[in-house]
Amino acid sequence: NAGVTQTPKFQVLKTGQSMTLQCAQDMNHNSMYWYRQDPGMGLRLIYYSASEGTTDKGEVPNGYNVSRLNKREFSLRLESAAPSQTSVYFCASSEAGGTYNTGELFFGEGSRLTVL
Amino acid sequence: GENVEQHPSTLSVQEGDSAVIKCTYSDSASNYFPWYKQELGKGPQLIIDIRSNVGEKKDQRIAVTLNKTAKHFSLHITETQPEDSAVYFCAAVASGGGADGLTFGKGTHLIIQP
Numbered sequence: 001n002a003g004v005t006q007t008p009k010f011q012v013l014k015t016g017q018s019m020t021l022q023c024a025q026d027m028n029h030n031s032m033y034w035y036r037q038d039p040g041m042g043l044r045l046i047y048y049s050a051s052e053g054t055t056d057k058g059e060v061p062n063g064y065n066v067s068r069l070n071k072r073e074f075s076l077r078l079e080s081a082a083p084s085q086t087s088v089y090f091c092a093s094s095e096a097g098g099t100y101n102t103g104e105l106f107f108g109e110g111s112r113l114t115v116l
Numbered sequence: 117g118e119n120v121e122q123h124p125s126t127l128s129v130q131e132g133d134s135a136v137i138k139c140t141y142s143d144s145a146s147n148y149f150p151w152y153k154q155e156l157g158k159g160p161q162l163i164i165d166i167r168s169n170v171g172e173k174k175d176q177r178i179a180v181t182l183n184k185t186a187k188h189f190s191l192h193i194t195e196t197q198p199e200d201s202a203v204y205f206c207a208a209v210a211s212g213g214g215a216d217g218l219t220f221g222k223g224t225h226l227i228i229q230p
Binding site: 090 | 152
């Protein structure tokens, strides 16, 4: 069982370039999330999708866009990359969603992005 | 919104000793408190969680305690082993939120010394 799969695992970009991080889950989960992890900052939510067809901003959405392509796939796009977006990005999925219906988050292995 | 403080940022213990990581939260309406373990090069993985209707939960060598009055919760690992070396994150869900409402602490790097 693959769980949550992210691609690519590593990427180096120049300032101003664009790229898309791909995420797919095979657990039939309704909710999917994109986090970024920076040293000393913990995990911060960028965007999430509570169900197919919906997306919402998280704590740090500026500079990013997302697409919930179908129930399995949730992509994160950087339109014009900046050095401040150098980070490790994690995709996650969850069976539960909605008010006080918090379930376990299943994370991918991360995508390490460097913007020069 | 919710604010979660986690201490210490780094914890080094001898193999076989116990380790305790502490977190405080600010929103008294938070009612779900998970702990995630992140091994090097991997994504975080849930190891234990507690809801506000209980004060303690155990799973083999790990336990979590919750003090709602003081708004703090702790992770206890007994008889530590080398495979316990990892970064641990606590989290709390803010009122009205699902997993999208989770606020994570900044993490504790646990080092088990042989």
